[in-house]
Amino acid sequence: MVKHCSHGTCKSDSKYPEKLVGGIFIPFPKPKSDFDRCLCWISLCRRSHSQLNVDKITKHTYLCSKVSIILFHSTEEYPDPCDAQTGELQRARRNIRYMDQQSRSVETSIIQNRVRQLDEENTCLRQEIEKKNKLSDAACQTERNRLFNAGDVSKSKIKNLFKFYTELTYARFVMLLTFLFPNSENPIMYEDKRKEVHVNRFPLSQHVFMYLCKLRNGLNVKD
Structure with missing residues (x-):
C-alpha cells in the first residue's frame, strides 16, 4: 500500500523514498481510539473537507517527517504537527x-x-x-506482696506455681505433711550455734515447703 502525506500541500509518498531524505511516515490518530486528537490533526493539515475528514481516516493515512523541525516537531511539549497554513506549533494541552x-x-x-x-x-x-498495663502491674504487685509460704503460693494466680516449686500439688503436699507429722509437732531442732536457728520460728509446713523447693529447684541455704 502506497503511503501518502496528508499534511498541507505535501506530496511525499512511499513510491519515492529518496524524496523523504531519511524521513518516515507517521500514522494518523484513529477516530475510534483518539477522536479529539484526530480532529486536531485534520484541522492542522488545512486540507479541504472533501480531501480529508474523519470518514477518510484509515490505517493507511499518514503524515511524513521529511522536514520534522518544520512539519512535525513531535515532543511531549509539542505532540502535534505544525499548522500547514501558518507553520505554528501548538503546545500540549494539560488536563488541569x-x-x-x-x-x-x-x-x-x-x-x-x-x-x-x-x-x-x-x-x-x-x-x-x-x-x-495498669492491670498487669497490679497483678505483678499482688504477686510480689505475697509471702513465700505454702499457703500463699498455693493461692497464686500463676497457674501450677506450687507444683513448679515442689513438684507436688497442694493437696498432695498436705497429705505428705499429715503422713510425716501426724501430731503436727515439729521434730526439727537446730543447734543454737547454727545460723539457721531463726528457722525455728517458721511453722512446720514452711519447713517442709522450703525443703521441697530446695530439692526441686536446687536452691541453697541463702535462698
Missing part, C-alpha cells in the same frame, strides 16, 4: 482540574473529619493500652 470554593470547602471538611476520627481512635487505643 479546577475546583471551586465550595468543592474545596467540602474536601477540606472531609479531610478534617477523617483526621479527627483517627485522633479519637488513637486516643482510645492509648487508653486501652494504659489500662491493660
